[in-house]
Amino acid sequence: MALVVQKYGGTSVGTVEKIRNVARRVAKTFDDGNDVVVIVSAMAGETNRLVALADDICEFPSEREYDVLVSTGEQVTIALLSMCLQSMGYNAKSYLGSQIPVRTDNDHSRARIKSIDDKKVREDLKSGTIIIVAGFQGIDEHGNVTTLGRGGSDTSAVAVAAALNADVCEIYTDVDGVYTTDPRMVPEASKIEKISYEEMLEMASLGAKVLQIRSVEFAKKYNVVIHVRSSFNDKPGTLVMKEDQEMETVLVSGIAYNKDEAKVSVLGVPDQPGIAAKIFTPLGEAGITVDMIIQNVSRDGKTDLTFTVPKADCKKALKIVEEAAPTIGAEGVAHNEAISKVSIIGVGMRSHAGIAQTMFETLSKEGINIEMISTSEIKVSCVIDSKYTELAVRVLHAAFGLDNPTSVE
């Protein structure tokens, strides 16, 4: 007998009929002899409806009251799913974040989980009860309702799985698992059977939106095995877990891309200590996340400093940089929003040489110019002209043998 934690997102519980489907799936897992704890999101559309009410009331709703408001979405779902299971003859019991309790810090609307009490849930499991937990919510030390931010139900699920030392945390979604790349872009993309936490973190941060990053960080920290799978079929999905030897035999696990960044260059900067700080400190203070940073070798005591920021922050970043430029003696500022970042990811890179080179050659063969490069232990990212995004992803997918995953190596 295993302890299975399952998480169903908003689209999986979007209607009464879909909640019935989820109940049947939960019941089957229970009938198979498992203890089952289910974490659910708000019904699809419900959170948006609540946010629209808040927007109607005032421009800048207080975050404390915002959390009181939006946390009702999950509360509705846990009650309906529990009722449904009960009507099918099962013992089921709903838990709000405040009832378990899921303790968080008091950073409303983006709170972080500090601890989860497993006492009541364990007692109920012992008595053969299926537990339904409201995702996305918790309480702070003063009993205020908090929420974890959009997608927080994934994190709730992994945290509950960690607290209960569950055998697996199944995250149900509307896709079959994690793919070697975006299947809408590359029809040859295939489902990955197993992927390490580190690879999944890179995939997620590069725009693969299957799992929320914080939930993967949590899973990594507490060694929770995540099984990403579809709520619409019974096929096995992708296991996100601790790296194993098998994973290392694969050169590249996936190709990710991100079209949401823009490139900013500060040109002809005197190559002196302290210059970078004068650029990046005000950007940080303005809450702008800088991703890649490249500084070329200096010629005649001058250098170019190039970095990427989220496209949505590009205007704000330009204004800050243009103000700072004269004070550091820079010759000018340039920017380009028509870029994209294409990345290859794989723990196999650690033990295989020549992978970056293969990437550069593959892009070069198609005449795609590489504007920026950044690397980590398990990732190589190249910034290219955005019009080549699809082409680059496709040729890289083929070059690293992902079009037919059984032939890898």
Place this chain on the structure above:
Amino acid sequence: MALVVQKYGGTSVGTVEKIRNVARRVAKTFDDGNDVVVIVSAMAGETNRLVALADDICEFPSEREYDVLVSTGEQVTIALLSMCLQSMGYNAKSYLGSQIPVRTDNDHSRARIKSIDDKKVREDLKSGTIIIVAGFQGIDEHGNVTTLGRGGSDTSAVAVAAALNADVCEIYTDVDGVYTTDPRMVPEASKIEKISYEEMLEMASLGAKVLQIRSVEFAKKYNVVIHVRSSFNDKPGTLVMKEDQEMETVLVSGIAYNKDEAKVSVLGVPDQPGIAAKIFTPLGEAGITVDMIIQNVSRDGKTDLTFTVPKADCKKALKIVEEAAPTIGAEGVAHNEAISKVSIIGVGMRSHAGIAQTMFETLSKEGINIEMISTSEIKVSCVIDSKYTELAVRVLHAAFGLDNPTSVE
């Protein structure tokens, strides 16, 4: 400086615009130098929407989960009203039943309040904060969410007012106050300035639906002054309070009627001890509330036993009585749904003679036959043919001087 508790029902907070109106009224009360605690219901229609979801899921939802579901309605309102007050520059803070906490028994969906902790609320009031409390909800000793049943927000408001020893509990509604009778039936009906708890309880139990009965019982027990008034104007409404001398000078305070009862007669019953028990015990066990009971004097050792039950329970009651009739040697069972109960109510009856007689004569003058009579210290009720209801109410309203309240006595 006074401590004012205000309660706004579902129609008063039915839209974002109406919530803004409520916020302005709350703010004005605060600006006038009062401490303010506000109790709100779910936005009109919201509870029905949630109940419909439960009905869609299953036929007999568990009451525990039902409470988890429907309590979200008030939670949405407290967040929106708090946000609105904050955007107007006021300190406001919402409280769920579980946060105060409002402790209840565990009788889900009709729980009774056991205690209310005033500590946190008092601290917040001291710091100049307007408190917004979710009506209708509480928690039991195990931390389960409970609700008080429909209309329970009135009871929440009175209970909070009692716990805080508030100066007044203002119940805002869509009418101007409590009337001498139904103004839709008698245009001459006038608003009552002051009414005693006892009279209000009789009015409420007889179908005047301005206040929930339990809230009046609570107010009576803890001596909370209730001010029933309209949320759409600034006119003073009706004070529901402890009986005073002024009230006793009025013969009759109001005329109530109830068309929701049916009459059942058990005919030719042997006049022996234990017969009544054989009829009323099974009715009680079936959860049927019997209101008036009349037993005529016996002729030839036989008597007729007549009683009223809610019309909705009439069929069920008949089945039970028809089964019991042969076992007690009754000659037959008759029933009539075309009846109504008309009542005169007033604490003045205690000290004035001849009031019942005036009632009987007034009805008789119009040719209205009285089928049953029951009296209490402050009430006389007559069951009549339902087609005469409006006529009876009108002539009684005139006969007891209520058409022009200034001329009473």
